[in-house]
Amino acid sequence: MPLPSRAYDAYVSDGAVADLRGRALEVLLGPDLAHVVDLVAWLEPDGVHVASSTGHSVLTGDGPARVVSGVDPVSDQDPLSDTSYPFAAERLHSLFSDPRAPDLAVVHTGAHHWPERGGHLGEHGSLNAVQSRAPLLLSGAGVSARGVLDRVARTVDVGATLSHLAGGTWEDMDGVPVDLVAVTGGPVVGLLWDGAQCADLLHLAASGALPNVARLLERGCALRGGAVAEFPSVTLVNHTCALTGVGPGRHGIVNNAFYDRDLGRQIVPNSSATWHRSMDYLRPGVTTVFQRVPGSTACVNDPVDVGADYSTFALIRDNGGTGGLLAALPAPAEDPHTTVSFLDNPDYAWGSQVDAVGLVQVLDLWRSEPPSLMWWNTTLTDAAHHAGGPCSDIARAGLRDADARLGVWLDLLVERGLLDSTTILLTADHGMQGADPSCVGDWDVALTQAGVPFRDEAYGFLYLGEFATQP
Numbered sequence: 001m002p003l004p005s006r007a008y009d010a011y012v013s014d015g016a017v018a019d020l021r022g023r024a025l026e027v028l029l030g031p032d033l034a035h036v037v038d039l040v041a042w043l044e045p046d047g048v049h050v051a052s053s054t055g056h057s058v059l060t061g062d063g064p065a066r067v068v069s070g071v072d073p074v075s076d077q078d079p080l081s082d083t084s085y086p087f088a089a090e091r092l093h094s095l096f097s098d099p100r101a102p103d104l105a106v107v108h109t110g111a112h113h114w115p116e117r118g119g120h121l122g123e124h125g126s127l128n129a130v131q132s133r134a135p136l137l138l139s140g141a142g143v144s145a146r147g148v149l150d151r152v153a154r155t156v157d158v159g160a161t162l163s164h165l166a167g168g169t170w171e172d173m174d175g176v177p178v179d180l181v182a183v184t185g186g187p188v189v190g191l192l193w194d195g196a197q198c199a200d201l202l203h204l205a206a207s208g209a210l211p212n213v214a215r216l217l218e219r220g221c222a223l224r225g226g227a228v229a230e231f232p233s234v235t236l237v238n239h240t241c242a243l244t245g246v247g248p249g250r251h252g253i254v255n256n257a258f259y260d261r262d263l264g265r266q267i268v269p270n271s272s273a274t275w276h277r278s279m280d281y282l283r284p285g286v287t288t289v290f291q292r293v294p295g296s297t298a299c300v301n302d303p304v305d306v307g308a309d310y311s312t313f314a315l316i317r318d319n320g321g322t323g324g325l326l327a328a329l330p331a332p333a334e335d336p337h338t339t340v341s342f343l344d345n346p347d348y349a350w351g352s353q354v355d356a357v358g359l360v361q362v363l364d365l366w367r368s369e370p371p372s373l374m375w376w377n378t379t380l381t382d383a384a385h386h387a388g389g390p391c392s393d394i395a396r397a398g399l400r401d402a403d404a405r406l407g408v409w410l411d412l413l414v415e416r417g418l419l420d421s422t423t424i425l426l427t428a429d430h431g432m433q434g435a436d437p438s439c440v441g442d443w444d445v446a447l448t449q450a451g452v453p454f455r456d457e458a459y460g461f462l463y464l465g466e467f468a469t470q471p
C-alpha cells in the first residue's frame with residue numbers, strides 16, 4: 001500500500017504543525033480525557049500514527065504496525081469481532097490520502113455522550129466495529145439461499161457489487177464485488193437504510209419483527225460481519241463510498257463537515273440545506289455506479305446521484321434547492337406506514353415524511369419499465385436510531401416502518417412478476433452504538449484552555465493553527 005503524501009501547502013509550516021500537534025496530543029491523550037478519547041490518528045512521513053492513553057503505533061502501510069510505545073491501539077482488527085477496529089489500517093490510510101484530512105482525527109469512545117455538541121443516545125462516526133458495521137444482505141436473482149454467513153465485506157464493496165451486477169466496471173475501485181451473487185442481467189436494486197444496526201436488524205428479521213427483511217433473507221443471505229464503513233463512519237462519507245466504490249481518500253468527501261485548505265473554507269456536504277450540492281465536492285475523475293452501467297438508472301432520495309437518469313436530488317436542484325421540497329412533504333400522520341406514537345419526535349416525523357415520498361417515487365418507477373439499477377435511500381432509520389440508541393423502542397419502530405415500505409414495493413414486484421428476476425442488496429452507511437449518558441467531557445474545552453489554536457469540524461476533525469476567518 002503506497003503511503004499517502006501531504007501534497008498541499010500547509011497554512012502553517014510543517015514544523016509549526018508538528019509543534020501544535022505535540023501540544024494537542026499532550027492534552028488529548030491525558031488521563032482527564034481517556035474516557036471520551038478512544039484514540040487519535042494523524043499522518044506523518046513514515047505512516048499513519050495512532051495513539052491512545054495506553055500506546056502509540058505507526059501503520060506503515062506495509063506489514064504489521066510498528067509500536068512506538070505501550071500497546072498498539074488498533075492491534076485487534078478482527079473484522080467479525082465487536083470489540084475490534086476492522087480494516088483500521090486501510091481505512092485510516094484512505095482518509096489521510098486526501099489533503100482535506102485533518103491534522104488530527106480524534107476518535108470518540110463508544111460511550112461518549114455529547115448532547116451539548118449535537119450528540120445523541122445513539123451515535124456513530126468512530127473507528128470501532130460497532131459504529132462501523134452496517135448490515136449487508138443479498139437476495140433474489142443470482143443469490144442462493146444460504147442464511148446468515150460468518151463473513152464480512154466493506155462499504156466500498158457495495159459499489160463494486162452493484163456495478164458488476166448491473167453490467168458495469170469495478171476494477172479501478174477500492175472495493176470488489178461480493179462473491180455471493182451471480183450476474184443475471186435482471187434489474188439490480190440497492191437499498192440503504194441509514195443507520196440501521198447490523199446485529200439488531202438480523203435479530204429482528206429472525207424473530208419475525210421485520211417480515212419483509214425476512215422475505216429477502218429467505219431468498220438470499222446476509223453477512224454476520226456486515227459491510228464495514230470507511231472512517232469516519234458517518235453518512236455522507238459512506239453513501240459516497242457505497243455509490244462510487246472508493247474510499248474517502250479518493251472521493252474526497254472526508255466527513256459530514258470538513259475544512260478545505262485549498263478553498264480556505266469549511267465545506268458541509270451533509271445538511272438538509274446543502275445535500276443537493278454535495279457532489280460538487282467529489283474529486284475529479286471519481287465516477288458513480290450510475291455512470292458505469294449501461295442501462296437506465298434511478299437514485300431515490302440520495303445526494304450521491306451523479307449520472308443517474310432519474311434522481312430525486314436532481315429534481316431538487318432543478319427547483320432551486322431543498323426549500324420547496326421540504327415545504328411540499330406530506331403530513332406524516334397520514335402515512336399508513338408510520339408509527340404515529342413517535343411523531344412527537346421532530347426527526348422521526350421528518351424522516352417519515354421523506355421516506356413516504358421515497359416510496360411514492362419507487363412505486364412510480366416500478367409501475368412502468370423498471371430501471372436496470374435503482375438505489376433507494378431510507379432516512380428514518382438513522383433518526384430513529386439516534387433518538388433512542390440501537391435496540392430502543394424508537395429505533396425498532398423506525399426499522400418496522402422501513403420494513404413496511406419495503407413490503408409495499410416487494411408486493412408490486414410480485415404483482416408484476418419481477419421478483420424472481422430482480423437482485424436486491426440491503427445495506428446501511430455505518431453502524432450505531434448506544435452512548436452512556438454519564439460519560440461526558442469535551443476535548444475542545446481542554447484544548448482551548450491549553451492555548452492550542454485549532455478548528456474542530458464535525459466534532460473530531462482538528463485542523464491546527466490560527467484561522468483568519470471562521471465561516
Ligand SMILES: [Zn+2]
Pocket residue numbers: 194195234235236382429430
Ligand atoms: Zn447515516
